Amino acid sequence: MTNYKKLHSRAMDFYENYLLEKSPKNDQSFYKAYFLNLAFEFEKKAVSAAFAENASVLDLSVLHRSAATIALQAGLFSAALELAENGMALNPPAEILAELKEVRENILKAQNTENND
Numbered sequence: 001m002t003n004y005k006k007l008h009s010r011a012m013d014f015y016e017n018y019l020l021e022k023s024p025k026n027d028q029s030f031y032k033a034y035f036l037n038l039a040f041e042f043e044k045k046a047v048s049a050a051f052a053e054n055a056s057v058l059d060l061s062v063l064h065r066s067a068a069t070i071a072l073q074a075g076l077f078s079a080a081l082e083l084a085e086n087g088m089a090l091n092p093p094a095e096i097l098a099e100l101k102e103v104r105e106n107i108l109k110a111q112n113t114e115n116n117d
Contacts, residue, residue, distance in 0.1 A: 004049035008063060011042035015070065036074045043067040047083070061092030061100065068103045077111045 001009075018035035047063045055063075064087025071080035084104040088097060 002049075002053055002055070004046045004053055004055060004059070004063070007042050007046035007049055008066070011039045011046060011066070011070070014039035014042060033074075036070065040067065040070045040074050040076065040079075043070055044079075044083075057090050057092055058096070061087045061090050061096045063087075064090070065096060065100050065103060068100070068107070072103065072107050072110060075110075075114075077107055077114070080107045081111075 014035050018032055018039055021031045021035055043063065044067050047060070047067050050060050050063050064083050068080045068083035068087065071077075071083060081104065084100050084107060087100045088104070092100065
């Protein structure tokens with residue numbers, strides 16, 4: 001398994017822990033933030049490792065989409081926007097491009113909502 005896939009797998013483990021902590025039965029916001037931030041950091045490392053390992057455009061664009069989505073959920077709007085736009089610039093397959101555009105729109109909406117509060 002490539003390094004970037006190992007990093008991605010680790011990120012998804014942390015994301016899964018975040019989802020478990022997010023359940024209505026558990027209001028441990030510290031743990032939710034902790035796992036979500038770890039998921040983002042590992043996914044961001046996976047993106048960098050994928051570039052270094054000359055991963056396919058498909059893998060790179062999927063990692064960008066994933067990292068941007070996690071960053072959005074963590075409220076890291078600037079990082080999320082940069083990742084979404086960099087993923088779009090890779091010239092990904094149409095389906096992934098559409099998903100990256102949707103993530104970008106959600107980021108812009110979230111930024112706008114935060115600025116209006």
